[in-house]
Amino acid sequence: MQRFALIGAGFIGSVHAANLAANPHVDFALVYDVDQRRAEQLADLHGARAATDLDQTFDPDQVDAVFIASSTHTHAENLRRAADAGVAALCEKPIDLDLAHAVDVVGYATERNARAMVNFNRRFDRDYVELRRVVDSGEIGEVELIQLTSRGPAMPPLSYIEVSGGQMRDQTVHFFDLARWIAGVDPVEVFATGSTLAEPRLADYGDVDTSAVVLRLPTGALVQIDSTRRTGYGYDERVEVLGSTGLVEARRQRAGAVSRYTAGRVVDDGLHAGWFERVRPTYGAALAHFVTALENDQVIAPSLDDGLKAQAIAEAATRSLATGKSEPITYPTMQAYPSSRRI
Template sequence: MQRFALLGAGFIGAVHAENLAAHPDVDLVFVYDIDLTRAAALADRFGGKATTNPADVFDATAVDAVFIASSTDTHAEHLRAAADAGLAVVCEKPIAPTLHEAERVVEHVEASGVFAMVDFNRRFDRDHVELKRVVDAGGVGPVELVQMSSRGPTLPPVEYLRVSGGQLRDQTVHFFDLCRWITGEDPVTVSVTGSALVDPTIAEFGDVDTSVAVLRLPSGGIVQIDSVRRTGYGYDERIEVMGADGLIESRRQPAANVALYSNAGITTSPLHKGWFERVQPTYAAALSAFVDALAAGGPSPASLRDGLNAQAIAEAATASLASGKTERIAYEGSAAP
């Protein structure tokens, strides 16, 4: 039984609290938030003690692992504290607001030797896992072309977008990680074009709501990722991998896999209304993978180094969006050219 402390009692914190409480090998002992009322509300629902004192959650005599789901600007601080306390840690992306700070944090955590994971939950999507299994087994041959779509149903509030870091750091970064995970390669260059089509005012702070990123792999393969903040038809996520010998697709997922046949025609279920409804099961699957790997002694299902490399791609992509040029991707401590 692993004793967990949860940091952050907002929306995503509540998702993780429910999963922690439901896991048979987890004991949720603390819920931390700077707002005691929010922490207490989660603790009342899912167990544990509400606290605003960081010393409670980073106490190795009472806690075995921490789950960081607090605001982005606190991730680096909490990761360092977990490492210093000798606690295993799983953290929401990003590791830190800037790539430079993230590099320093990863070095600090790695030097401590604690078990750590970035919560790249889409790695644990049932269909994406099967797609990767087939690709790894050589089922499509050498990878030549990858197409990914990340299309959200509605534009988030402008207040959120203003502090999100931009579409490529906030939304597309999940698919930069999937690109690395599926292909087993670190892209060497990225070229991005984008527009603010849904709400032109977001262009005032350098953001876009519609973009396409093209990445070149060391093998010569090409990856294209389209990201959209608003579709008008539900949440649309899919991956297609074409190799020299075939193609495999992780398809769009409807809300229900049923179809009505009648004289009027065939009616099928629509896509999920929102991103959360589509990916909700992946959060519990990611937690289980972390708990299992922690018990087995590793390796991490999504290491901090994985998080750092995905963030490096996002930084180069953001630079490409601004410059209009193809940018080389710089990885710290990586063999990628």
């Protein structure tokens, strides 16, 4: 049993709390939040205890791992504290909105042999796992074009946009990670363009709500990613990989599989109402991978290195939005870090 402390009792923290409580290999020990009452309510709901201060969550006598689901600006410091305490860490993205700071923290954690994972949970989507298996098997030949879609369903509040880092760093970054993971290589160049069609006020934050991104892989293959903050038809997410001899796709998922046939028409169930309904199962699957890796001393992925690389692509894409030009992708220097292993 891995003893876990959860840091953060907001919406995403409540999702992780339910998965921690449901995992048979987890002893869900502690919940901490800056709002003590909120921590107590979540802890009571799942049979855990509310930590009275943050120090408790890093006490190796009480916990083996922490799940960092606190506000974005606290991720780096909490990861650093976990490394100091010698407890493992599962951290929501990003490590830090400032890439240079994130690199420093990853270096710090790596020097202390920290066991850590960045929660790019879409890698654990059942369909995407199968799609990647097909790509790796060579069934469709050499990868030539990858198409990823992330659409809607509704604009987040402007208060969220203000601290999110922008569409490239907040929304599309998940698909930068998926592109690397599926292709098995790191993109070398990015071009991004975008507009404010759903919410013109985003321009005040230097952000967009509708974007198209093209990544160039070192093989010459291309990746296209379209992202929107708002649709009129539900949450739409899908991946397609065109190879030299075939194609594999993970199609958009409907909320149900019932079709209604009447004279002259067929009515099918629509898409999921929101992104969370679509990806809900991936959170539990990501946690299960992390716990299994800890118990069996296996390689953990997505690693901190993976988190930095996805963020480096997002930084270059954000620059491209501003310059209107293709931008080279500069990855953090990793000489001091262990070599990444593809799993």
